[in-house]
Amino acid sequence: MGSILVIKSSAGGAASVSNKLVDQLVARLQAERPELKVVERDLDREPVPHLSSATMAGIGRPAPETEAAKPTRALSDALVAELQEAEILVIGAPMYNFGIASTLKSWFDHVLRAGVTFQYGPNGPEGLVAAKPVIVIETRGGAYSEGPAAVLDSQEPHLRTMLGFMGLRDVDFVRVEKLAMAAQEQIAAAVERIGALRPGALAKAA
Ligand SMILES: Cc1cc2nc3c(=O)[nH]c(=O)nc-3n(C[C@H](O)[C@H](O)[C@H](O)COP(=O)(O)O)c2cc1C
Numbered sequence: 001m002g003s004i005l006v007i008k009s010s011a012g013g014a015a016s017v018s019n020k021l022v023d024q025l026v027a028r029l030q031a032e033r034p035e036l037k038v039v040e041r042d043l044d045r046e047p048v049p050h051l052s053s054a055t056m057a058g059i060g061r062p063a064p065e066t067e068a069a070k071p072t073r074a075l076s077d078a079l080v081a082e083l084q085e086a087e088i089l090v091i092g093a094p095m096y097n098f099g100i101a102s103t104l105k106s107w108f109d110h111v112l113r114a115g116v117t118f119q120y121g122p123n124g125p126e127g128l129v130a131a132k133p134v135i136v137i138e139t140r141g142g143a144y145s146e147g148p149a150a151v152l153d154s155q156e157p158h159l160r161t162m163l164g165f166m167g168l169r170d171v172d173f174v175r176v177e178k179l180a181m182a183a184q185e186q187i188a189a190a191v192e193r194i195g196a197l198r199p200g201a202l203a204k205a206a
Helices: 017-032 070-085 102-111 148-152 156-165 183-196 200-205
Strands: 003-008 037-042 086-094 118-121 124-127 134-139 171-176
Touching: 003 017, 003 070, 017 037, 017 086, 017 134, 017 171, 017 183, 037 070, 070 086, 070 102, 124 156, 134 156, 156 171, 171 183
Parallel strands: 003 037, 003 086, 086 134, 134 171
Antiparallel strands: 118 124
């Protein structure tokens, strides 16, 4: 059975805007693609540990021999399998200090694996993850879509690069900005944008 893989990374708990919008989006995707099961990784509730000198071998080649690195390999294999099997990937990504949450970075550190999710071919890097639509809900307190603050955005370009490196280039970014200034208005606008999204996965079912 295919799946919708949902990655949440807010540390905001019940107040999280990205988590709420992700839940709304997933409810809509489920209504339109009821045959897909939902696989959720909430990185706040269940963080993926940071890589360390003891565990780094778990994401490398050959397979790790140390006891400390074996659980890292098992976790990385499980996260990669979830990513490969998914028909749709949904990511909730709050902006923390101009970039993504460190918990989400740690998830990427475990799924970006040479020879597994990308490789270096004659023409440079090649993504090895099966193509699928990706929807990223990115929340921010400030505004970075235009003006002098645009260059400070290390969230969306970083996500685009990491996803693209694995071959995931069909990405819809739903930017939810100015949450520190006009939250209700911005959330309402985001709900409308989510309603109007026609990611490839929905078009296929229509
Ligand atoms: C530790 C931390 C760092 C943050 N850094 C930024 C930032 O650099 N720029 C910004 O616009 N908002 C920043 N914010 C605000 C969050 O992006 C905003 O509150 C967003 O709604 C968080 O997503 P969530 O509601 O899903 O938790 C920060 C919030 C926290 C808690």
